[in-house]
Amino acid sequence: MAYQKYLSSIYASFNLQETVHHYKERNSSIQVTLLDSKRAFDTVDHIGLKIKINDLGIDGNLWKLLDHMYRDLKSCVRCNNVTSRFFSLERGVRQGSALSAKLYLIYINDLIDILSTSGKGAVMLDLNVGCPVQADDIALISPTFSGMQCMIDICYNYSVKWKFEFSPSKSQVLIFSKRTETYRDLKLNTDIIPVCNSVKHVGIILDARFNSTERTLAACRTIRSVCMSIIRMGVHPSLLNPITCSKIIVQLCYSKGLYGCKLWNNLTKHELLLLERTHRYVCKYVQGLPRLTRTDKCTSLLGWIPIESIININKLLFFGRLCNMPSKHLPKNVLMSRLLVYYHKCTENNFGFVNDVIQIMQKYDLVGHIEKLISTSYFPKQKQWKSIVKNRVYEYEENILKQHLDSDNDFEYFKHIHNSIEPHRAWTILRQYPSLNFQAKFIISLCALVRPSEPDAELLLCHKCGFSMATQLCTF
Template identity: 30%
Template structure:
């Protein structure tokens, strides 16, 4: 409840805009809801685009109809089991908004055995007839600001849909049945919305490629591709074809087709609800299987890109297009190969009915070598439209920079952390007359520290960059605990029970490495770990060599051994936490002996 109050207080001002720009039209105050409805209804419409391969799209539409007919002919009903129903209910996310009918997850979870049996019987009939009632397809769409660009522009918002709780359960059951097939088909370059992994592994591939290029003194080029409203413009017929090709069961294909046929939504804004409008295309962001469907939809692109043999390689390991859901990054040491891969991605987008935006898709030449290849102005392009060549850009929340990504990311993180800290002042997170020290430190580590340290376990800053984060971290603690500016460092850590920033980053980096050791041996990150730890010397820039040095610092056995004999998640966490805390406890205690005022303290 306490954290819910904090969340409500922090979010009070975020929805207050008095003007909304939708294309060339401006909506004010009470009319803003109409503007949202216009914007999202436009996105949901299937509008012919002369830039798409419309002949191909028409063929796919006809093919999708044939696929549905085949599935209906071969269809065999697979009844819903008690285990599937229980798992679907337990997987529902709690503390979420109510749906169109005023029902939320808690109503189902606490509804008892009788309700579960009734719902199982009801859903089983839907599965038997391959039909989902239109009334279960009405979603409530909430505009959510992307935290970039003009806050008054509709294009800088994404629509998150709250689907009816009943249809969520149907989607959950389909996901339980089909997720193994989806994961089996998923390209190793796709790291988004995947269980037991993190999107940061996508960034790790890019970072390791940069470090490898630095070792080999080769230039590095990164193209960050931006698909316009990628989730919102998925062509349903293309999706059905993709499901069939992936080996999804006939029953699930029919149900997914029914789920998106005649689907509708309405926009909710400041407790007002718009008129209902039809969803003709796209997968709903917020749906239980939407992310999985999108990954299948875009999967052939990654297969094609990696199948060319072009682009980024670390040894014999291909990593040309690390991807997190719809965020595709193409990497290469060769500018010509980069353009070839961009062309492939552009052609794929034409066939699949979405637009790559040339002005928002950017190229970043990374300074990993003194060697340079002469490149003509406007060399990189999407459909002959020049792509901007920039010094820095954001990718999965991390600042990719031509010269020093760690510095730029650290600076941006400190800005965000400072804003987050200010937003929490209303809850009592300040010095005198504020919350008690224990609660204040807990809030700091719950809401601010994740923002301050985000992505730094990949970049592993050192020297002046680490010092600046270290000073910022200490300053925050001193302000919250009302300590004097000249308070000795050991006293700051003793009183707050905190670790220095270096220790926090090492803990996060080793946690990520533990995730890699437990991954399947076919994953790119596991193969990279094995290769780099076997072949690279201690002089290498490799991230994995940095991890090796961190392990040695904390007297952890050779990290290479954990690849072949991985510890469980809790065992690994216990090991690294104990080692890091022991090291820094001893170090802080020794440093405290240098201060006469701290000699009586034992930590």
């Protein structure tokens, strides 16, 4: 699934999760086995690899080049300026080589074909979705234990034939079922594969009980810890413009903490609250504001939208990439199958990515694009879709902000000072005049803290000037 054009590890997880949800909607049990390959890239047999390459019909100069690359290889170990004797290498692809991943895919491609044609894996309508593979991360999906054991045996026999190993202790089984029944042990040769309630697949946490709280807490911890690490390294509001700080932190913290958020679905209100608190905490820290500062003012002063909207943007952009993917790829076919099931109301309940995306599109009035996709197969190109999504989401959040400003008395002055989701002028002016750092922070602190209900609120900025505070802040 990975190391190919249009594809990455997130698509392997998409195929797996949508398959599980497909069976969940039908109240069916399903088993997922994640097989761990021992030192996958280091155990590729050179003779076996050349046989695979030859079977693909590769010949001529390309064959000579590949044959020469993996003939009579020798290596040594160097430590403390002491070099060992050279020894022969008969296994493993070159570390760091751009070609190594492709060669590994060639090496295990026949295994995927055998699993797909075995008839033991899961199916979605007319699609065979029983073995989503991401390089050395092999996932097996089957609705029956006998089918799953057969697929595991196929993998074991293939590994014996082609001289590599799977680790039974590091492999894991997930059982998605509402029924209370006795489950049989699944074995890799003679070793029992452990059954787990929660595992990581291509870096994304999967829970057999569909409990996503652990995943959400992990995301919050990651965002906070990475943010603190970056700030300790010098990306601090006292040294850099908060706009610059926010861009660095969003790029590093949120991309890591929200990894896989494209496939998060059915987040509870409690989980959204946990994420939003973390988001606001980072926003205050970036601007150097006190922890108890009113948060709904802080985010708009920096031009940030709620973290729920950030997640929604990620989901919609991922949906756009799926729609623009060539039809020969499995993730595109899985998406279209799930859309058809949803619109034809084939099940009473709908779960998973497609159900979530449709609800998000209804929220932002984008459903017409799905209807056009189903009826005409047309969908905007990725660049155009990105512009449509961001404009619609920010327009929605602007309307929410204006409603909030008009309905809350605490915003009586604030709405005259700053009433849009964009960085405050104090921060933008600071880009041109870094020496005004103290003055800019003072203005932002006043914007975030002042409320008209407080005594002498008009006089907090200057007790001698006759202008209102709102006028003074607006003319900064």
